[in-house]
Amino acid sequence: MKFLSNEPRLPVPSPLMMWEEGSFANVTLIDRWPTIIRRVIEENDFSPLIIENLDNIVREFPNGIVRSLKGDHGADLEAWAGYIEPWLGQRWIDVPWLFAEVYLYRRILEATGYFTPGNFQGIDPFASQKSSSLVKVIPSIQAMSTQVNRFVNSQENRVSAIALLYFALWGNRIDLSMWPEDAEEGDRSRIESDSQQANILVDDTAKIADKIAGFRGVRIDFIIDNAGFELFCDLCLADFLIDSGVAERVYFHLKPHPFFVSDAMIKDVDLTLSVLMNNSNSDVSSLGNRLTEHINQNRLICRDDFFWTSPLPFWEMPEDLRGELGQSELIFVKGDANYRRLLGDCQWSFTTPFEDIVCYFPAPMVSLRTLKAEIIAGLQENQVEDLNRRDPQWLINGEWGVIQFSD
Numbered sequence: 001m002k003f004l005s006n007e008p009r010l011p012v013p014s015p016l017m018m019w020e021e022g023s024f025a026n027v028t029l030i031d032r033w034p035t036i037i038r039r040v041i042e043e044n045d046f047s048p049l050i051i052e053n054l055d056n057i058v059r060e061f062p063n064g065i066v067r068s069l070k071g072d073h074g075a076d077l078e079a080w081a082g083y084i085e086p087w088l089g090q091r092w093i094d095v096p097w098l099f100a101e102v103y104l105y106r107r108i109l110e111a112t113g114y115f116t117p118g119n120f121q122g123i124d125p126f127a128s129q130k131s132s133s134l135v136k137v138i139p140s141i142q143a144m145s146t147q148v149n150r151f152v153n154s155q156e157n158r159v160s161a162i163a164l165l166y167f168a169l170w171g172n173r174i175d176l177s178m179w180p181e182d183a184e185e186g187d188r189s190r191i192e193s194d195s196q197q198a199n200i201l202v203d204d205t206a207k208i209a210d211k212i213a214g215f216r217g218v219r220i221d222f223i224i225d226n227a228g229f230e231l232f233c234d235l236c237l238a239d240f241l242i243d244s245g246v247a248e249r250v251y252f253h254l255k256p257h258p259f260f261v262s263d264a265m266i267k268d269v270d271l272t273l274s275v276l277m278n279n280s281n282s283d284v285s286s287l288g289n290r291l292t293e294h295i296n297q298n299r300l301i302c303r304d305d306f307f308w309t310s311p312l313p314f315w316e317m318p319e320d321l322r323g324e325l326g327q328s329e330l331i332f333v334k335g336d337a338n339y340r341r342l343l344g345d346c347q348w349s350f351t352t353p354f355e356d357i358v359c360y361f362p363a364p365m366v367s368l369r370t371l372k373a374e375i376i377a378g379l380q381e382n383q384v385e386d387l388n389r390r391d392p393q394w395l396i397n398g399e400w401g402v403i404q405f406s407d
């Protein structure tokens, strides 16, 4: 697979590592991943052998070594042999965080036999969390469906677009790898209107609305993140873009297999639409029917690709995918893990201009991200000091967001 040489226009700094005690990456390795694996065991009816496989991954943290994947029949095995090669035999704690995290989620699928012919082939180890998280936010879905239907019937396209961008951003707060659906945080889909804008550190919605105002019948793409409420919010924005005539076609780029607990696959879009269509609230069911018609009429197109579950920085996107995305007039990049890949999960100065890093992207793009990792770009100097004082956890607690546009 030929990779393009297009890279950020600045020297790329070193990647986030996991060895710094107390860093979020270290907490993820030591605490969060074992908890995620234990939930996989609790929530599925796996065989003793699979449970042993999963327990063995936990035992490898933090000083066990990175090994090759077994021949589990995955279509991505050859690509993974290349990803693993530079880190083979190194300790988990000594490899870059992004590689380790993506490798971990692929190891979980190896352990459960997701790709392997047999009783557990194709079983999504996170399915129960994803479906229960959708049911839990039905009240927010009902409220938002009413609003979306009003937007679609109004002529207020600018106001509607901006409101739906905020919903698409804050839908990212619901992330089951960070806050399992029974977490004490309660219903994270409830978005207090005053904090909607106050907690946005870079807000390019006006520029984005100006860009969209000039569109009629274009192609717009979404690199999707989480299933559940976030996917619902993305579907609402896509519905608006199609119904308002802004977009003739919207492409959703989804994950080809379970990933980062709540990441969405094509099957999760189908599940979400069936939940909407079968809801007793007519605003919800009419939105679900409209979206299903968009799919049937090829106006909303769902694709998946193994690049979206690879540990590569986005500037190493394969040439064919880059060519495909290059046909888009605007690409929404959703969520924190995708943001990390936009930046190569590298330790850029927080005030590095965002466009100087993502200038390689094949089309104008918008990142909609709630902060859940210790990297960011595009901030002002005074913002960082102010945030450190006001909320020491601002980089990782999901309470702050960015809507960053690169034209």
Ligand SMILES: O=P(O)(O)OC[C@@]1(O)O[C@H](CO)[C@@H](O)[C@@H]1O
Pocket (backbone or CB within 6 Å): 028, 032, 101, 172, 175, 177, 178, 225, 226, 260, 334, 335, 336, 337, 338, 340, 370, 372, 373
């Ligand atoms: O991409 P998402 O769903 O917004 O977040 C992914 C995430 O949950 O996983 C990583 C930490 O484990 C972080 O990037 C972030 O916390």
